[in-house]
Amino acid sequence: MVKQRSALDSIPAYKQGAMPSTSDVVKLSSNENPFPPLASVRAAVAEELERIHLYPSMAAPELTSRVATLQGVEPENIVFGAGSVEVATQLVQASAGQGDEVMFAWRSFEAYPIIAIGAGATPVQVPLTADERHDLDAMVDAITDRTAIIFVCNPNNPTGATLTHAEVRAFITRVPSDVLVVIDEAYEHFNRDAETAIGIDLYREFPNVAVLHTFSKAYGLAGLRIGYAVAQADVAANLRKVSVPFAVSALAQTAALASLDAEAELGERIDDIVSERARVTEELRAQGWNVGESQANFVWLRLGDDTELIDAALTRSGVLARAFPGEGIRITIGSPEANRRALAALAGVRQEATR
Numbered sequence: 001m002v003k004q005r006s007a008l009d010s011i012p013a014y015k016q017g018a019m020p021s022t023s024d025v026v027k028l029s030s031n032e033n034p035f036p037p038l039a040s041v042r043a044a045v046a047e048e049l050e051r052i053h054l055y056p057s058m059a060a061p062e063l064t065s066r067v068a069t070l071q072g073v074e075p076e077n078i079v080f081g082a083g084s085v086e087v088a089t090q091l092v093q094a095s096a097g098q099g100d101e102v103m104f105a106w107r108s109f110e111a112y113p114i115i116a117i118g119a120g121a122t123p124v125q126v127p128l129t130a131d132e133r134h135d136l137d138a139m140v141d142a143i144t145d146r147t148a149i150i151f152v153c154n155p156n157n158p159t160g161a162t163l164t165h166a167e168v169r170a171f172i173t174r175v176p177s178d179v180l181v182v183i184d185e186a187y188e189h190f191n192r193d194a195e196t197a198i199g200i201d202l203y204r205e206f207p208n209v210a211v212l213h214t215f216s217k218a219y220g221l222a223g224l225r226i227g228y229a230v231a232q233a234d235v236a237a238n239l240r241k242v243s244v245p246f247a248v249s250a251l252a253q254t255a256a257l258a259s260l261d262a263e264a265e266l267g268e269r270i271d272d273i274v275s276e277r278a279r280v281t282e283e284l285r286a287q288g289w290n291v292g293e294s295q296a297n298f299v300w301l302r303l304g305d306d307t308e309l310i311d312a313a314l315t316r317s318g319v320l321a322r323a324f325p326g327e328g329i330r331i332t333i334g335s336p337e338a339n340r341r342a343l344a345a346l347a348g349v350r351q352e353a354t355r
């Protein structure tokens with residue numbers, strides 16, 4: 001047996017949402033965008049295919065300047081990665097090593113513990129409140145001399161709950177100024193909560209804040225892998241040092257630029273998903289499920305011990321959702337037809353239960 005780091009024994013393998021084995025299955029397990037790529041994005045990527053024998057530009061100057069303008073920051077404050085998961089990895093690697101603590105709410109995004117342990121650091125998971133939100137007071141209490149970086153996921157994956165600007169602002173004022181607070185806004189485009197925390201505003205106010213954005217969800221580019229951080233210049237420079245060289249392909253950069261050119265068209269799709277979310281939530285409540293308010297492109301059913309049974313029933317009906325055994329099921333908002341299938345399957349489960 002070759003030498004391997006024993007810390008990896010405690011890494012839970014990242015579980016990809018179930019993949020459909022037949023065409024009669026709807027996949028609502030990975031928070032993917034149900035719409036196919038825009039024609040304009042496809043055309044831009046097709047043109048870029050002519051150059052895949054070349055390495056991409058690591059600085060991604062055009063996209064960087066475009067995003068910097070959009071966010072009202074300097075290009076030096078923007079760092080791209082192969083998905084925001086890669087940028088989150090860079091943030092942890094730049095901030096925390098052996099003996100340092102990486103804090104986040106739990107349950108939250110399942111990549112956080114993997115990234116923390118991968119960096120040799122110690123994950124610190126602070127349980128959500130009963131209403132599925134970050135327990136910011138408990139997170140403050142859990143801060144130690146070892147705390148190096150804190151993730152705040154808003155809206156939270158998988159519960160869809162948001163935090164208000166006032167709450168997150170008050171939280172940051174209680175975090176030591178040498179601890180980096182990362183606000184992960186992977187689902188920001190679906191968030192219609194008027195009171196919600198705005199990461200970029202907090203970044204402008206507090207030098208120890210960084211913000212994570214992705215093109216995977218609202219922009220529908222999950223398969224091309226591109227996301228970015230907004231961070232202070234010194235932090236951003238360190239993120240570039242620990243990044244995998246050439247990880248962000250020219251295809252991804254091109255698709256991101258073409259998507260920014262198509263914001264109006266994408267915005268309509270996002271609006272459609274948001275109204276489907278309202279419809280699905282309402283219907284689930286009418287069926288009698290305990291479903292909270294989600295501001296993301298998924299809904300969350302807190303099912304406790306019934307989780308595995310209900311997930312099995314969904315799978316039998318050809319609906320693949322994301323189950324967290326003993327906790328609940330996250331169901332992505334898909335096409336109206338896919339949502340109809342999910343709702344019908346869940347209605348069937350309820351009927352069986354009352355029989």
Ligand SMILES: *Cc1c(COP(=O)(O)O)cnc(C)c1O
Binds near residue numbers: 031085109153157186
């Ligand atoms: C999906 C998701 C991401 C984005 O992942 P990519 O690597 O950009 O595809 C980041 N954070 C959270 C909380 C997510 O759910």
